[in-house]
Amino acid sequence: MSKLTPHPCNSVELEQYQTEGNLAALWLSQIDGFDGLDGKTVLDLGAGNGILGHGAQLLGADVTFVECDKDAAELCQKLGNTIVGRVGEIELPSADIVICNPPWGVQTHGADRAFIDAALQCAPIVHMMHSAAATHLPEGEIILEGEFRMPATYQHHSSKMGVTAIKCWRFTQ
Numbered sequence: 001m002s003k004l005t006p007h008p009c010n011s012v013e014l015e016q017y018q019t020e021g022n023l024a025a026l027w028l029s030q031i032d033g034f035d036g037l038d039g040k041t042v043l044d045l046g047a048g049n050g051i052l053g054h055g056a057q058l059l060g061a062d063v064t065f066v067e068c069d070k071d072a073a074e075l076c077q078k079l080g081n082t083i084v085g086r087v088g089e090i091e092l093p094s095a096d097i098v099i100c101n102p103p104w105g106v107q108t109h110g111a112d113r114a115f116i117d118a119a120l121q122c123a124p125i126v127h128m129m130h131s132a133a134a135t136h137l138p139e140g141e142i143i144l145e146g147e148f149r150m151p152a153t154y155q156h157h158s159s160k161m162g163v164t165a166i167k168c169w170r171f172t173q
Contacts (some may be wrong), residue, residue: 041096047066048101064080065080141169
């Protein structure tokens with residue numbers, strides 16, 4: 001998965017950061033262990049370069065990628081069915097499972113709300129990566145904790161590599 005074309009990271013406002021292959025693989029193995037991805041329909045919301053959805057495909061899922069950045073959506077289109085549009089503003093199909101690493105609301109307060117709401121409307125099982133500091137998420141269980149490494153991508157970054165503690169949540173309805 002680390003060999004996918006990197007996320008173009010065009011927009012700090014969209015909080016675009018590349019999920020590293022090792023973290024994506026570890027998280028997806030946890031998801032597969034809890035919910036079994038083989039034969040399931042999966043929505044990858046805010047798909048970026050498609051690393052999470054592609055990993056789910058490798059585990060047997062039928063994935064629809066959802067991405068609003070046209071350059072990133074082009075990368076997803078090479079992997080499969082892609083919906084180009086902003087989560088919260090477009091109609092989404094239902095699925096068995098939603099996987100997403102949404103914007104955490106650092107640049108735009110509440111930017112994750114549309115993802116949380118859409119994910120819970122689209123599927124009975126939602127897997128979401130978020131900042132470990134988040135206290136506003138629905139009740140769920142933490143299936144993985146770790147670090148999200150962020151190389152200096154945007155002008156406001158002052159160090160070569162930033163690290164943020166994350167939790168990967170599983171929400172069910």
